[in-house]
Amino acid sequence: MRRIFAIALATFIVATACTSSTPPATGTGSGAPAAGSPVAGGRIIYGIADEITGLQPLLSGVGADEVVWGQLYPRLMQNNPDTGVLGPGLAERLEQSADGLTLTFHLRKDVKWSDGVPFTGEDYKYSVEATIRAKAPIRKPVFSRVVGFQDYNEGKTDSLAGLQVSADGMTVTIRLSSALCTAARSLVSAGGGVLPKHHFVKDWNNKTTDLTKSIDSSPLNNAPPASLGPWVFKEWQKGVQVTLTKNPNYWRGAPLLDEYIVKSYANDAAVKAALLTGEITFAYTLPTDVEEIQKTAGNKLALSRATVASNYNYLGWNMKSPKAPWLASKDVRQALWYGLNVKAIIDKVQLGYATQMFSHYPKQSFVYEPTGLKTYDFNPATAKSLLEKAGAKMGADGVYVWSNGQPMAMRLEGGQGASALMQVATEQYKAIGIKIEPIVQTGPVLTARLDPTQVDHEGHAGGWFISPDPDSAWIFFNAAQQNKGNFNWVHYENADVTKLLDQGRFGPDCTDATRKTLYQQVNKMLNEDAPYTWLWQPESLMFHSTALQGFSQKPYGLTTSGETWDWNAEKLWLRK
Structure with missing residues (x-):
């Protein structure tokens, strides 16, 4: 599963990479319980549906690259x-x-x-x-x-x-x-x-x-000469894999393992196949592959689950859309939330491997406060009532007509990874009188179409990895962030929200207590204004060899790439 991003469109990007054979990963054996103390030696192989493009953090903007250089060049x-x-x-x-x-x-x-x-x-x-x-x-x-x-x-x-x-x-x-x-x-x-x-x-x-x-x-x-992290660069076979060896001078203690390899694959199916053959030691997986892998691998692979605090999925609504002027209405955007059975979609699309969200900040954030947040429980009757309050009238064909006489029909665009979500949303919105045309786009095309300088789009399905700092909302919801290359794709403008976001970023009071109060207000306003229909925080699902000991995931990774397993790399070991 492509989980490697800085600020990335988790449901948009299509991964492409080359594949090549490599010797089987050491230690892919039975699932018997670990016995005795940790032992040194062996290597682990991490399979990714992505390609490494560079190893210089100062120059690289590709999240997959950080999987490697993040282990060599840590932060202060x-x-x-x-x-x-x-x-x-x-x-x-x-x-x-x-x-x-x-x-x-x-x-x-x-x-x-x-x-x-x-x-x-x-x-x-x-x-x-x-x-x-x-x-x-x-x-x-x-x-x-x-x-x-x-x-x-x-x-x-x-x-x-x-x-x-x-x-x-x-x-x-x-x-x-x-x-x-x-x-x-x-x-x-x-x-x-x-x-x-x-x-x-x-x-x-x-x-x-x-x-x-x-x-x-x-x-x-692209040939890192020295490392401050747990691993040291050894070799990069472009399009195939990067090999790292243990750093004996690592300040937290030298890793128990001798070698760590990051291996690229063309797609998720290739990663899954490598897991099942024992070619790799661990990898992220899709919810739809969990059952098959468990049945096929038996006790050779173990499933690790964790809610990723920095990741969420959503539907975004362009408030300046000339083709869907109704999206400028808060009542309509709230109706779109009430008209979506998010819990049912989580069960169908994510197979239950997700936690529902109601605004920008996750429950793990120090600024999160649920009091006052609407939960938008699925209610088609409420959705229709809000649409009519906004000025819509039901048409003879079962599709609402906006106040200007235009049928309420619009596009919902997303990447291949969002196709199932968009299909279910299309069906549910039809039931409340909104006609949706789901369109699958490539990542680059969709990113260009959603740029704030463009308005010819209505709805989109997306996902973000966000910083643990609550300032992350400034990027997406500050009214000033509508220039080329910015990320206020929905053209959200609320002067009070912008003011609070600016105070949270520029001060003058930068204490946690003050910022917490500011961002709690922001979260409530976003929840009320509904520029996004917030959907869920996906679970991070990883399969790993049962021979790999000490492996677990955490809500936050040490790096910005969204990795959740690398917090104790030096303590991982393989049962012989």
């Missing part, structure tokens, strides 16, 4: 896998000034690169400056509020003024030109992950003011 701080709250990583702690303008990271003193060279703040500084000067601008905006950004970006200075490293290299201080409540979460990544300066500086020196030079052309970009 990491998500707590249970709560999503930022916690210690390469940095022991973070301090932020009362005015929100200064952040100070105190680094661990016991961290070494896999080649034995000590990790310092100079590695972080180098990574940030490399990101700013990179020709690929994908992560550059993260640092636009750091003092001196523009001067360094334009080659006027040889150092980023607002980023200072202490003499002993163990303290990193960052000064911002204006407050940003999300600064800590944004800045911990150094543009994706921290690079080993002592290797990359040979290809690009961060003290240069020559803008013709950048890290983009370094041969090390």
